Amino acid sequence: xxxxxxxxxxxxxxxxxxxxxxxxxxxxxxxxxxxxxxxxxxxxxxxxxxxxxxxxxxxxxxxxxxxxxxxxxxxxxxxxxxxxxxxxxxxxxxxxxxxxxxxxxxxxxxxxxxxxxxxxxxxxxxxxxxxxxxxxxxxxxxxxxxxxxxxxxxxxxxxxxxxxxxxxxxxxxxxxxxxxxxxxxxxxxxxxxxxxxxxxxxxxxxxxxxxxxxxxxxxxxxxxxxxxxxxxxxxxxxxxxxxxxxxxxxxxxxxxxxxxxxxxxxxxxxxxxxxxxxxxxxxxxxxxxxxxxxxxxxxxxxxxxxxxxxxxxxxxxxxxxxxxxxxxxxxxxxxxxxxxx
Amino acid sequence: xxxxxxxxxxxxxxxxxxxxxxxxxxxxxxxxxxxxxxxxxxxxxxxxxxxxxxxxxxxxxxxxxxxxxxxxxxxxxxxxxxxxxxxxxxxxxxxxxxxxxxxxxxxxxxxxxxxxxxxxxxxxxxxxxxxxxxxxxxxxxxxxxxxxxxxxxxxxxxxxxxxxxxxxxxxxxxxxxxxxxxxxxxxxxxxxxxxxxxxxxxxxxxxxxxxxxxxxxxxxxxxxxxxxxxxxxxxxxxxxxxxxxxxxxxxxxxxxxxxxxxxxxxxxxxxxxxxxxxxxxxxxxxxxxxxxxxxxxxxxxxxxxxxxxxxxxxxxxxxxxxxxxxxxxxxxxxxxxxxxx
DNA sequence: GTTAGCACTCAAATCTATCGAGTGCTAACA
DNA sequence: TGTTAGCACTCGATAGATTTGAGTGCTAAC
Numbered sequence: 001x002x003x004x005x006x007x008x009x010x011x012x013x014x015x016x017x018x019x020x021x022x023x024x025x026x027x028x029x030x031x032x033x034x035x036x037x038x039x040x041x042x043x044x045x046x047x048x049x050x051x052x053x054x055x056x057x058x059x060x061x062x063x064x065x066x067x068x069x070x071x072x073x074x075x076x077x078x079x080x081x082x083x084x085x086x087x088x089x090x091x092x093x094x095x096x097x098x099x100x101x102x103x104x105x106x107x108x109x110x111x112x113x114x115x116x117x118x119x120x121x122x123x124x125x126x127x128x129x130x131x132x133x134x135x136x137x138x139x140x141x142x143x144x145x146x147x148x149x150x151x152x153x154x155x156x157x158x159x160x161x162x163x164x165x166x167x168x169x170x171x172x173x174x175x176x177x178x179x180x181x182x183x184x185x186x187x188x189x190x191x192x193x194x195x196x197x198x199x200x201x202x203x204x205x206x207x208x209x210x211x212x213x214x215x216x217x218x219x220x221x222x223x224x225x226x227x228x229x230x231x232x233x234x235x236x237x238x239x240x241x242x243x244x245x246x247x248x249x250x251x252x253x254x255x256x257x258x259x260x261x262x263x264x265x266x267x268x269x270x271x272x273x274x275x276x277x278x279x280x281x282x283x284x285x286x287x288x289x290x291x292x293x294x295x296x297x298x299x300x301x302x303x304x305x306x307x308x309x310x311x312x313x314x315x316x317x318x319x320x321x322x323x324x325x326x327x328x329x330x331x332x333x334x335x336x337x338x339x340x341x
Numbered sequence: 342x343x344x345x346x347x348x349x350x351x352x353x354x355x356x357x358x359x360x361x362x363x364x365x366x367x368x369x370x371x372x373x374x375x376x377x378x379x380x381x382x383x384x385x386x387x388x389x390x391x392x393x394x395x396x397x398x399x400x401x402x403x404x405x406x407x408x409x410x411x412x413x414x415x416x417x418x419x420x421x422x423x424x425x426x427x428x429x430x431x432x433x434x435x436x437x438x439x440x441x442x443x444x445x446x447x448x449x450x451x452x453x454x455x456x457x458x459x460x461x462x463x464x465x466x467x468x469x470x471x472x473x474x475x476x477x478x479x480x481x482x483x484x485x486x487x488x489x490x491x492x493x494x495x496x497x498x499x500x501x502x503x504x505x506x507x508x509x510x511x512x513x514x515x516x517x518x519x520x521x522x523x524x525x526x527x528x529x530x531x532x533x534x535x536x537x538x539x540x541x542x543x544x545x546x547x548x549x550x551x552x553x554x555x556x557x558x559x560x561x562x563x564x565x566x567x568x569x570x571x572x573x574x575x576x577x578x579x580x581x582x583x584x585x586x587x588x589x590x591x592x593x594x595x596x597x598x599x600x601x602x603x604x605x606x607x608x609x610x611x612x613x614x615x616x617x618x619x620x621x622x623x624x625x626x627x628x629x630x631x632x633x634x635x636x637x638x639x640x641x642x643x644x645x646x647x648x649x650x651x652x653x654x655x656x657x658x659x660x661x662x663x664x665x666x667x668x669x670x671x672x673x674x675x676x677x678x679x680x681x682x
Numbered sequence: 683g684t685t686a687g688c689a690c691t692c693a694a695a696t697c698t699a700t701c702g703a704g705t706g707c708t709a710a711c712a
Numbered sequence: 713t714g715t716t717a718g719c720a721c722t723c724g725a726t727a728g729a730t731t732t733g734a735g736t737g738c739t740a741a742c
Contacts, residue, residue, distance in 0.1 A: 062722045138477040158497040238591035250579035403691045
C-alpha cells in the first residue's frame with residue numbers, strides 16, 4: 001500500500017497530537033482539528049490502513065492510536081527535510097562567554113535541559129588527534145616534579161611525578177628544553193620508539209624521567225578513564241509519566257550516573273556523524289539498550305583542531321523533536337561563535 | 342514519664358523491625374520476636390506510653406506504630422554509644438590505590454553506594470587555609486601565558502592568561518622568579534595589598550600580569566564555582582518506596598545534580614564537625630530542606646595539611662544506621678592509610 | 683502487673699456497575 | 713467509487729459498595 005498525501009497528513013496530525021497530550025488520539029479529534037474536512041468515519045478508514053502499514057497502533061481495543069517507532073521515524077524524517085530549508089530565527093537564552101571550556105560545556109548542558117525540559121548530556125571533546133603545544137616540568141621539591149602538558153585546543157593536564165633521586169633546578173631546565181624542542185608540535189602518533197630512545201640517551205641519568213613524562217603525555221591524550229561528560233536535567237524525566245515509573249526511571253538515572261553508558265553513546269555518535277551532525281534515535285534504534293523507551297537526539301560539535309564532542313538530548317519518544325533540533329542547532333552555532341573568538 | 346529499660350527495649354525492637362520491613366509494626370510482632378516474653382496486650386500498653394512520649398506514632402488508627410524522628414534519634418544515639426566501645430572487624434571491599442585524588446574519591450563514593458544501597462556523596466577537600474607551594478608561568482605563545490598554581494596538599498590548578506602585549510621568554514622567567522621568591526610558602530591571607538603593590542612595582546610594565554596571576558591564585562584557593570562533589574548510587578533511592586514516588590524522587594535527584602545543594606550540606610557539616618567526625622541527621626534535622634524525608638549520615642575526613650572534606654550517605658529515614666556508620670568508619674580508615682602513604 | 687477476650691476502626695483489597703471514548707462495519711448518499 | 717451517518721460493541725477508567733484483616737483500646741479476670 002502507498003503512503004498517500006492524505007495518509008501522511010493524518011499520520012502527522014496523530015503524531016503531533018500525541019506529542020502534546022501523551023494520550024492515544026482518536027478519529028474524531030483528527031477530523032476536528034485538521035483542515036482536511038473529513039468525517040471521523042473516513043479518518044477511521046484511513047487509520048485502519050495506517051495501522052495495517054504499522055505506522056500506528058492501538059494500545060488496546062477501543063482506544064485511540066499512538067505512533068509506532070516507525071511512525072515517529074517518518075514524522076521526524078519529513079520534519080527534518082523541511083527544517084533543512086528553513087532558516088530559523090530562534091531566540092533562546094544565550095550562553096555566556098566563559099574562558100574555561102569545562103564550565104562552558106556544563107552551562108551548555110544546563111541550558112539545553114532547561115530550554116527543552118528533557119535530560120541533556122554534553123561530552124567534553126575528545127582530543128585524539130591532537131598535537132602537543134607545550135610541556136613544562138617544574139620542581140615542586142627535591143623528589144617531586146610537576147609536569148604540565150598542553151595540547152592543541154588548550155587542553156591542559158597536570159601530573160605529579162616522583163623522581164628516584166634528588167634533582168636540581170638546572171637539570172629541570174635542561175630537561176624542559178630537551179623535551180620542548182623535540183616534542184612540541186608533534187602528534188602522538190609521531191612520537192615513536194626511535195624518538196623516545198634518542199631522547200632518553202640525551203637525558204642521560206634522568207632517562208627515566210623522560211619515560212615518565214612521555215607516559216603522562218600518552219595518558220593525557222587518550223585517557224578514557226576520566227572522559228568528562230556533563231549531564232543536566234536528569235530529573236526532567238519525571239515530567240513524562242511513561243518514563244517516571246520507578247523501574248524505568250531508576251534505570252535511566254543509573255545510566256546517566258554511569259558515564260560509561262553515556263560514553264558508548266558518544267562513541268557511536270562520533271563514529272557515524274555526518275555533515276549536518278544532527279541525528280535522531282527513536283526507541284529501539286538507540287545505541288544504548290537502557291534507553292529503549294526513549295528518544296535521543298544527538299549533535300556532533302566541532303571546535304576545530306580535532307576537538308569533536310557530542311551533545312545529546314534524551315527524552316520520551318513523544319519528545320518535541322522540532323524544538324529539540326532547533327535548540328541543538330542554535331547551541332551549536334553559539335558554541336561555534338564563542339569558541340572561535 | 343521515664344523511659345524504662347523495658348520501654349527502651351520495645352522501642353528498639355520497633356525501630357529494628359521497621360528498618361527491615363518498612364511496614365508499621367504491631368504489638369503481636371513485638372511480643373513474638375523479642376526475648377521479653379510479654380503478651381501483645383502488655384506490649385500494647387507500653388506502646389501507648391511510648392506514643393504519648395512521642396517516640397512512635399500510628400500512621401492511622403488501627404495500624405501498627407512507626408518511629409518518629411525522635412524515636413530514631415534515641416535509637417541512633419544508644420547505638421552510637423555501643424559502637425564507640427566496639428572494635429568492628431568489618432571486611433568491606435577495599436579501595437584500590439589511586440594516585441589521583443579525584444579518582445580515589447569517585448571510587449569511594451561508588452564503593453559506599455554499592456555497599457550500603459543508599460546514595461552517596463563525597464566532596465573534594467576544600468583547600469581554604471592552604472599555602473602556596475609553587476607558581477609556574479609558561480609562555481604558550483606570544484599573547485598567552487599558562488599559570489600553574491600548586492598549593493599544599495598538591496592540589497593543582499591551571500589558568501590561561503591573555504596578555505595585552507607580546508611577551509618574551511626572558512620576561513616570563515623573570516616574572517617566575519619574582520613571584521616564586523615572594524609568594525611561595527604564603528597563605529592567602531598573608532597576600533595583602535602592600536605585598537601586591539610592591540610586586541607590581543617590581544614587575545614594571547608587566548604589572549597587569551601580576552594582578553592576573555594573583556587573581557587566579559585567589560580564585561583557585563576559594564573557588565566555590567567548581568567545588569567538586571562526586572555522587573554515586575543516586576538511583577538507589579528507588580529501592581525505598583517512601584522515596585520512590587515521582588515527586589520526591591525528582592526533588593532528590595535534582596538536589597543531587599545541583600551540586601549547590603550538596604555544597605550546603607558539606608559546608609554545614611564541616612562547620613560543626615567534631616572529633617569522631619560522624620554525624621547523623623534524621624528527617625527534619627537535615628541541614629538541607631529538600632531532604633526532609635531522608636536521613637543523612639556524614640563523616641568528615643581529614644587528609645592532613647588542612648585538606649578536609651565530607652562524605653555523606655543519604656537514604657530513607659529507616660536506613661540501616663549501623664551498617665552505614667560501620668561503612669563510613671571503614672572507608673575513613675582506608676582513606677587515611679592510602680593517602681598517608 | 684499481666685493477660686485473655688472482645689468490640690471497634692480503618693486501610694487495602696475485591697467486586698460491581700456505570701460511563702464514555704473510540705472502534706469496525708454496514709448501508710445510504712453524491 | 714469515495715464519503716458519511718448510524719449503530720452495536722469493546723474495554724479501560726472511575727466510583728461505590730462490600731469484605732477482609734491487622735491492629736488497637738478497654739475491661740475484667742488472674
